[in-house]
Amino acid sequence: MPIQEDFSGAELEVMRRVSGLPIDELALSVASNLWRASQLFKQKLEREVLREHSLSFSSFSTLFIIWIWGPIETREIAKSQAVSKATVTSLLITLEKHGLVKRKVSKTDKRLVLAELTSAGRTMIEWVFPKFNQGEADVAGTLTEPEQLELARLLRKVVAGFQIPLEQEVAV
Amino acid sequence: MPIQEDFSGAELEVMRRVSGLPIDELALSVASNLWRASQLFKQKLEREVLREHSLSFSSFSTLFIIWIWGPIETREIAKSQAVSKATVTSLLITLEKHGLVKRKVSKTDKRLVLAELTSAGRTMIEWVFPKFNQGEADVAGTLTEPEQLELARLLRKVVAGFQIPLEQEVAV
DNA sequence: ATTCAAACGTTCGATTTCAAATGATTTTTT
DNA sequence: AAAAAATCATTTGAAATCGAACGTTTGAAT
Numbered sequence: 001m002p003i004q005e006d007f008s009g010a011e012l013e014v015m016r017r018v019s020g021l022p023i024d025e026l027a028l029s030v031a032s033n034l035w036r037a038s039q040l041f042k043q044k045l046e047r048e049v050l051r052e053h054s055l056s057f058s059s060f061s062t063l064f065i066i067w068i069w070g071p072i073e074t075r076e077i078a079k080s081q082a083v084s085k086a087t088v089t090s091l092l093i094t095l096e097k098h099g100l101v102k103r104k105v106s107k108t109d110k111r112l113v114l115a116e117l118t119s120a121g122r123t124m125i126e127w128v129f130p131k132f133n134q135g136e137a138d139v140a141g142t143l144t145e146p147e148q149l150e151l152a153r154l155l156r157k158v159v160a161g162f163q164i165p166l167e168q169e170v171a172v
Numbered sequence: 173m174p175i176q177e178d179f180s181g182a183e184l185e186v187m188r189r190v191s192g193l194p195i196d197e198l199a200l201s202v203a204s205n206l207w208r209a210s211q212l213f214k215q216k217l218e219r220e221v222l223r224e225h226s227l228s229f230s231s232f233s234t235l236f237i238i239w240i241w242g243p244i245e246t247r248e249i250a251k252s253q254a255v256s257k258a259t260v261t262s263l264l265i266t267l268e269k270h271g272l273v274k275r276k277v278s279k280t281d282k283r284l285v286l287a288e289l290t291s292a293g294r295t296m297i298e299w300v301f302p303k304f305n306q307g308e309a310d311v312a313g314t315l316t317e318p319e320q321l322e323l324a325r326l327l328r329k330v331v332a333g334f335q336i337p338l339e340q341e342v343a344v
Numbered sequence: 345a346t347t348c349a350a351a352c353g354t355t356c357g358a359t360t361t362c363a364a365a366t367g368a369t370t371t372t373t374t
Numbered sequence: 375a376a377a378a379a380a381t382c383a384t385t386t387g388a389a390a391t392c393g394a395a396c397g398t399t400t401g402a403a404t
Contacts, residue, residue: 008328010252017240023305026320027312031213033327038210039254040334041203046392056392058360068189074383080182082211087361089384094359111369111382133195140199142333147326148198154315154323155205156183161314162212218362228362230390246353259391261354266389283352283399348403355396366385373378 034158045135053128054098058083060125060132062091063100063117067125071116073106100124206330217307225300226270230255232297232304234263235272235289239297243288245278272296 011032015025042057050060058081065080066072074092078085092115095101100121106112117125140148183204187197214229222232230253237252238244250260264287267273272293278284289297312320 008332011328014240018301021302023302024309024312026317026324027309028305029324030312030315030320030327031308033324033331034206034210034213036254037327037330038206040331041206043254044334051393056359068186075381082208082215083360084362085383086363086385090360105383109370109382113383129190130193130195133200136203137196137199139330139333140196140202142330143202143326145198147329148202150322151326151330152198152201152205154319154326155202155209157319158209158311158314158323159205159212161311162216223363228389247351255390256392257353258355258393262390265354277353281352281400285353346404348401350399350401352399353397356394358392360391361389363388364386367383369380369382371378371380374376 041139044139045132049128049131049135053124055124055128058087058091059095060128062088062095063121063125064129066101066115066117067122067129071114074113074115077115095121213311216311217304221300221303221307225296227296227300230259230263231267232300234260234267235293235297236301238273238287238289239294239301243286246285246287249287267293 011029014028014032018025018028045060046057050057055063061081062077065077069076069080074088075085077092078088081088092101092103096103099118101115102118103113103115106114140151143151183201186200186204190197190200217232218229222229227235233253234249237249241248241252246260246264247257249264250257253260264273264275268275271290273287274290275285275287278286312323315323
């Protein structure tokens with residue numbers, strides 16, 4: 001099976017050095033390329049799009065979520081971004097400091113905090129998002145359109161796999 | 173074209189709200205699922221495998237790279253991990269504090285710093301890596317083997333796309 | 345040989361990140 | 375209704391992360 005020609009040089013060397021150990025090489029290959037692609041993507045967008053607006057990748061993502069979902073609870077931001085509530089607090093403080101976001105306690109449940117954009121925040125996201133999306137298009141553009149569709153489908157399936165953590169064990 | 177059924181609920185709502193803007197929805201879909209999958213993967217491994225050994229995802233990755241590549245220069249760790257040199261310095265300091273790694277200045281070029289594992293570091297990575305790989309296998313296991321191969325291939329192609337940044341424009 | 349430029353790792357300041365602990369509020373039990 | 379448990383967001387302390395600035399060392403140019 002000539003799998004070598006599908007590997008990058010570094011990847012091949014790793015495989016060579018862990019061969020002999022009883023490991024799942026295909027899973028290693030999937031995971032390491034997933035991680036590497038995501039990090040390169042993040043860096044590209046931060047450097048080419050976000051830096052000039054003094055936004056971090058996380059700040060931008062948070063701004064985007066608030067833009068999409070209107071006034072939204074802190075805990076929902078955390079869930080949608082797959083980060084802790086503490087992280088969201090920290091991000092919102094930074095965004096508030098920059099005048100892009102406002103926080104207010106919910107009237108109906110005083111434990112909840114709602115986040116919404118200021119007009120400066122709305123201006124910012126509406127200005128930056130198209131450029132961000134262009135960066136996404138540059139990255140995805142490495143693939144043909146059928147390949148992009150397939151990649152999205154496979155990633156979606158992987159993501160869905162995380163959301164059924166214990167059910168099967170409980171069902172015993 | 174019934175693409176809806178391939179979207180998750182949240183993803184669909186985002187698409188609905190940005191429709192009307194001239195954006196590349198497929199690229200958005202690829203990028204957001206890439207990022208989400210990578211973050212969920214990182215969190216899963218940190219919680220289920222690394223936490224009990226007091227290792228962060230980055231610490232583990234650094235340990236792994238040093239394990240594979242023997243004494244290795246700081247700049248090469250940075251490149252292979254797609255992080256800045258400053259980050260590597262910080263990670264090596266932490267790893268050194270925990271007695272897992274040793275640093276030494278290169279004899280032939282005093283600007284370079286070489287990192288290598290201590291015996292405690294080697295014991296650690298050889299103990300943790302199989303468990304880490306099992307976590308990778310759990311994640312990849314959501315897909316069939318042909319799907320895993322295809323996902324790895326597509327991600328590898330995306331990664332390769334980052335390594336030819338300006339050539340084409342220069343060629344004009 | 346001396347100066348100049350490039351490359352390297354580190355330091356610095358700011359932000360992001362998390363788990364654990366905390367304080368406030370709401371819901372459930374009793 | 376009072377007490378207990380659960381649920382929030384925040385704070386705290388530690389680490390990760392980056393760009394920019396810095397000092398050291400090497401290589402190139404004069």
